[in-house]
Amino acid sequence: MDAGYPPLVAEIFERHQSVRAQIEAAARRSGRDPGLIRLVVVSKKQPVEVIRAALSAGIRDLGENYAEEAEQKIQALGVVPGLRWHMIGHVQSRKADLVVRHFDWMHSLDSLKLAMRLERLAAEAGRRLPVLLECNVSGEVSKFGYAASTPQQWEALAVEARSIQALPHLEIHGLMTMPPFFEDGEQARPYFRLLRELSAFMAEKVPQARWQELSMGTSTDFSVAVEEGATLVRVGTAILGSRPPNA
Numbered sequence: 001m002d003a004g005y006p007p008l009v010a011e012i013f014e015r016h017q018s019v020r021a022q023i024e025a026a027a028r029r030s031g032r033d034p035g036l037i038r039l040v041v042v043s044k045k046q047p048v049e050v051i052r053a054a055l056s057a058g059i060r061d062l063g064e065n066y067a068e069e070a071e072q073k074i075q076a077l078g079v080v081p082g083l084r085w086h087m088i089g090h091v092q093s094r095k096a097d098l099v100v101r102h103f104d105w106m107h108s109l110d111s112l113k114l115a116m117r118l119e120r121l122a123a124e125a126g127r128r129l130p131v132l133l134e135c136n137v138s139g140e141v142s143k144f145g146y147a148a149s150t151p152q153q154w155e156a157l158a159v160e161a162r163s164i165q166a167l168p169h170l171e172i173h174g175l176m177t178m179p180p181f182f183e184d185g186e187q188a189r190p191y192f193r194l195l196r197e198l199s200a201f202m203a204e205k206v207p208q209a210r211w212q213e214l215s216m217g218t219s220t221d222f223s224v225a226v227e228e229g230a231t232l233v234r235v236g237t238a239i240l241g242s243r244p245p246n247a
């Protein structure tokens with residue numbers, strides 16, 4: 001990057017390039033096309049000035065966890081050509097309107113109730129919303145998402161997915177998961193592999209939907225996620241730096 005850029009922009013650019021290089025290396029190790037993997041930069045709890053620097057560094061996919069926080073940022077930033085916002089956090093039904101109004105992708109659809117609410121709002125807005133079904137493949141009670149830690153639970157998920165697929169203003173594109181946190185990303189591999197196996201199962205059981213996307217992998221384990229088939233990785237602090245202490 002040109003030396004004339006502000007230091008924060010240059011730092012974010014370099015870290016983004018480093019993560020991209022690691023993604024490409026992981027893709028090649030597993031015989032995959034690096035061009036099929038999208039890097040979503042997680043901007044939750046980051047101040048607007050950091051996000052502006054990220055945009056100046058060329059980043060165009062941003063992920064947010066909280067709809068109201070994201071709305072404030074989106075309004076502050078205004079229209080940015082090519083920018084795509086990804087909702088990656090749990091969404092309460094009463095905040096579904098913020099998702100439909102402001103987000104290009106939703107990674108965290110976890111109930112038919114929420115799907116029905118999104119459907120009605122998307123119909124009113126005259127748009128189709130790409131969604132991923134969030135799956136809890138670890139069985140942790142603290143995690144959101146459809147219960148999917150054992151193959152016995154997959155049939156119920158397929159039934160739910162058929163109902164969602166029938167909604168004309170939602171488009172299922174795949175699955176998302178958040179495994180347990182490990183210092184060693186290698187320990188997350190079984191959970192990523194399980195989501196890939198679930199994706200193949202869903203493609204067979206609900207062939208009308210698209211199952212090509214797997215949203216998995218964060219700052220500590222994204223290389224392992226790519227090796228196991230991730231098409232969307234969600235990386236925050238490894239690119240934008242630590243969040244403010246009061247965030």
